[in-house]
Amino acid sequence: MIIGVPKEIKANENRVALTPAGALEFTKRGHTVYIQSTAGEGSGFSDAEYKEAGAQILPTIGEVYGIAEMIIKVKEPIESEYKLVKPDQLIFTYFHFASYEPLTKAMIDSNAVCLAYETVELPDRSLPLLVPMSEVAGRMAVQEGAKYLEKPVKGRGVLLGGVPGVEPGRVLVLGAGIVGTQAAKMAAGLGAQVTLLDISLSRLRYLADVMPANVVTLFSNEYNIRRLIKDHDLIIGAVLIPGAKAPNLITRDMLKEMRPGTVLVDVAVDQGGCIETCTPTTHDDPIFIIDDVVHYCVANMPGAVPYTSTIALTNATLPYALQLADKGWKKACRDNEPLRKGLNVVNGKVVYQGVADAFGLPYHDVKEVL
Numbered sequence: 001m002i003i004g005v006p007k008e009i010k011a012n013e014n015r016v017a018l019t020p021a022g023a024l025e026f027t028k029r030g031h032t033v034y035i036q037s038t039a040g041e042g043s044g045f046s047d048a049e050y051k052e053a054g055a056q057i058l059p060t061i062g063e064v065y066g067i068a069e070m071i072i073k074v075k076e077p078i079e080s081e082y083k084l085v086k087p088d089q090l091i092f093t094y095f096h097f098a099s100y101e102p103l104t105k106a107m108i109d110s111n112a113v114c115l116a117y118e119t120v121e122l123p124d125r126s127l128p129l130l131v132p133m134s135e136v137a138g139r140m141a142v143q144e145g146a147k148y149l150e151k152p153v154k155g156r157g158v159l160l161g162g163v164p165g166v167e168p169g170r171v172l173v174l175g176a177g178i179v180g181t182q183a184a185k186m187a188a189g190l191g192a193q194v195t196l197l198d199i200s201l202s203r204l205r206y207l208a209d210v211m212p213a214n215v216v217t218l219f220s221n222e223y224n225i226r227r228l229i230k231d232h233d234l235i236i237g238a239v240l241i242p243g244a245k246a247p248n249l250i251t252r253d254m255l256k257e258m259r260p261g262t263v264l265v266d267v268a269v270d271q272g273g274c275i276e277t278c279t280p281t282t283h284d285d286p287i288f289i290i291d292d293v294v295h296y297c298v299a300n301m302p303g304a305v306p307y308t309s310t311i312a313l314t315n316a317t318l319p320y321a322l323q324l325a326d327k328g329w330k331k332a333c334r335d336n337e338p339l340r341k342g343l344n345v346v347n348g349k350v351v352y353q354g355v356a357d358a359f360g361l362p363y364h365d366v367k368e369v370l
Contacts, residue, residue: 002069006061019043020053031325034068044306061081066084070092072321074303092115113346117317117342119354129316131316136301138267141179144296144298154294157261168193171184171235172232173197173236174220196211234265244358264277323336349368
């Protein structure tokens with residue numbers, strides 16, 4: 001198969017979808033890999049390293065899309081890429097369709113095969129291709145939240161870990177999945193007082209056993225959220241519904257109950273966000289303020305630490321990408337149910353229920369396209 005890896009062109013996206021080590025795995029199996037020139041530089045990988053791994057370098061994004069049977073990316077195609085996607089071309093990337101209708105319609109019109117990292121799902125309901133970036137984003141949420149709690153950037157002026165004689169900062173984490181767990185661990189490690197909310201009692205029981213003593217678990221409901229936001233300094237939204245829009249757990253009216261300088265970090269913003277007032281921001285302009293509450297809503301947080309993120313992502317995606325290349329997407333998806341669940345849009349048909357529901361589009365059973 002001919003694999004193409006374009007350079008990411010979303011604002012401040014420095015990751016690349018394939019490391020030189022990953023390229024070598026394809027080429028030694030007889031596949032052809034084309035990398036857009038300088039695609040790996042933001043992550044610390046030179047064109048020379050890709051060439052050494054057997055990949056070929058192409059100068060433009062148009063040439064990569066033009067020649068590839070399978071495009072491997074990090075982020076969803078943006079508007080300038082829509083016209084480059086070809087019928088029957090397999091696009092393997094993070095799509096988050098349910099949060100952005102223009103992208104969904106563009107990919108339907110393209111007649112391409114869109115396989116989304118974020119909906120590849122194992123029998124235990126875990127999302128193996130979302131996990132590594134969720135781990136990065138969860139840890140970064142605390143790192144960024146701690147920074148924006150500083151007074152010069154309009155935060156409350158709170159040091160999360162406190163000092164002897166001064167109580168530590170208070171962190172509220174909404175959702176105890178991968179993102180929430182990593183955020184709670186990082187905040188606890190800094191010495192903050194952490195409250196972790198979720199609707200799964202079994203998950204809360206497990207985390208109550210393994211988390212340090214400065215992490216308290218509570219059942220998530222509106223009453224508890226409204227009570228807690230009044231005295232927590234950093235609030236992290238970490239709620240995800242696979243393939244569907246995240247629910248708004250913090251609404252516009254709740255901001256008035258928070259103290260000035262409270263910081264909100266919505267890690268779910270690329271899936272619609274779980275904080276009503278959050279809209280996607282960039283690393284260039286990461287925050288905005290509403291009712292004296294600081295909002296950090298960068299949609300591609302792991303893009304700020306691309307060396308770590310790229311290696312972690314390739315570690316997870318490569319086994320699936322190799323199956324797609326070795327077998328072709330149809331056979332690979334027939335043979336591998338988790339991979340089959342990654343199919344979202346195929347040749348103009350929406351085959352993932354959450355995407356169809358988000359925009360009132362006709363839903364087609366994935367068996368129709370296999």
